[in-house]
Amino acid sequence: MPELPEVEVVRRGLARWVPGRGVESVEVLHPRAVRRHLPGAADFAARIAGRTLDEPRRRGKYLWLPFGEAAVLSHLGMSGQLLVGEAAAAPQRHLRVRFAFADGGVDLRFVDQRTFGHLMVCPLVPDPHGGEAGVPDVIAHLAADPFEPVFDDEAFVRAIRRRRTGVKRALLDQSLISGVGNIYADEALWRAGLHGERPTERLTAAQARLLLRSAREVMAEALEVGGTSFDSLYVNVNGESGYFVRSLNAYGRRDEPCGRCGTAILREVFMNRSSYSCPHCQPRPRHAR
DNA sequence: AAGGGGCCCTGATTGC
DNA sequence: TGCAATCAGGGCCCCT
Structure with a gap:
């Protein structure tokens, strides 16, 4: 994808x-x-x-x-x-x-x-x-993406904390930050140690910055190896696959051990799509969104 | 008015 | 064995 x-x-x-x-x-x-x-x-x-x-x-x-x-x-x-x-x-x-x-x-x-x-x-x-x-x-109504010089980190931090929704929903909202889809949302949340259903209004500024840094890092690492290919549906202009699927920590790893703590990765259905997370590193909030 | 859900689409896979 | 149900999910549109 x-x-x-x-x-x-x-x-x-x-x-x-x-x-x-x-x-x-x-x-x-x-x-x-x-x-x-x-x-x-x-x-x-x-x-x-x-x-x-x-x-x-x-x-x-x-x-x-x-x-x-x-x-x-x-x-x-x-x-x-x-x-x-x-x-x-x-x-x-x-x-x-x-x-x-x-x-x-x-x-x-x-x-x-x-x-x-x-x-x-x-x-x-x-x-x-x-x-x-x-x-x-x-x-023109979409947000810039975090690889662009015009992307304003602190404006993103303020904007996501003003939202009244879940963190994963916010990451997938292209009017808040462009370019993040289901795979890199799950990977960024895993890196940041945040559950996707955490309410955005309860994120601290430090957590929002960590989440942004995590999203940037995981997408930069994926880019270095040509992106993520699960099958022949994503290829470069010459028809070749990327290799980042080998480096995924959460997405698609149901029941496999978390790379940080060994707990089995959990798959849940959220927003009519799959969400993968570590139940230990990314505890579900009491008031999930 | 921001947030959330339905829908579009085809092929691989699963289930009976 | 064969057919049908299920799943994959980004973004537009509509409703509240």
Whole structure:
């Protein structure tokens, strides 16, 4: 499941293959892949054809390829992939959108099994968080991610403590902090020794800082080894898996011993998804949220 | 108005 | 054996 580190791996891959190349044609093979591009698939393709793509950018889990004052914005959802490969290669089973370039070189493909991901063209607007580069209008309401220079640590600490919800819910809220998904939320909470259902309003400033530091550290370590791949659904632009699954301490480790204390990792269903935690290191609060 | 729940989607796995 | 139920979950939308 692509979260910040996985999307950054993809961005770095695209940065090697895409900038400065002119798009010759865009083929939309499944309308759902561009469902958020309201003028439709034909308009999506027409807006990109003939344009030259710029350096890829990212905020949280969103990735975009700017061209002038607009950009192709992507979210990979659960199973989306952006792949670079020989233009003559056979189409993948779940190929949704294909970009061909005027130079006849490697093409760019959006492949997505579960179709939670999408692509759209949207205008760039000034960054509300003060970054120098513009950001796609439809994601201007999202928080910056903790790898960005414009991310304000103390503003995050104040904001999360003002919330009235559980810590894990807050971590997954992209308007508070971008880029954290279910896997890295569980890993950050494990590192910080906090249960995901702890009320945010009872976090001390020190605990909120520790949680932020934990999230940053775990995502930086994942990025170094190419991200987390459970199966072939997350790969880099060349189709290769990342290795961070070997370093997970909580996520997916039901009944396995905690790396700190040896207690069996607990799996619980929370927010209609799995949450993994150590019942000893991350005790459930008396007043859970 | 912030918070929380339902829903979308397909393939692998599990259960009867 | 074969079919059906279950599970995976990010983010939009809607309701309170």
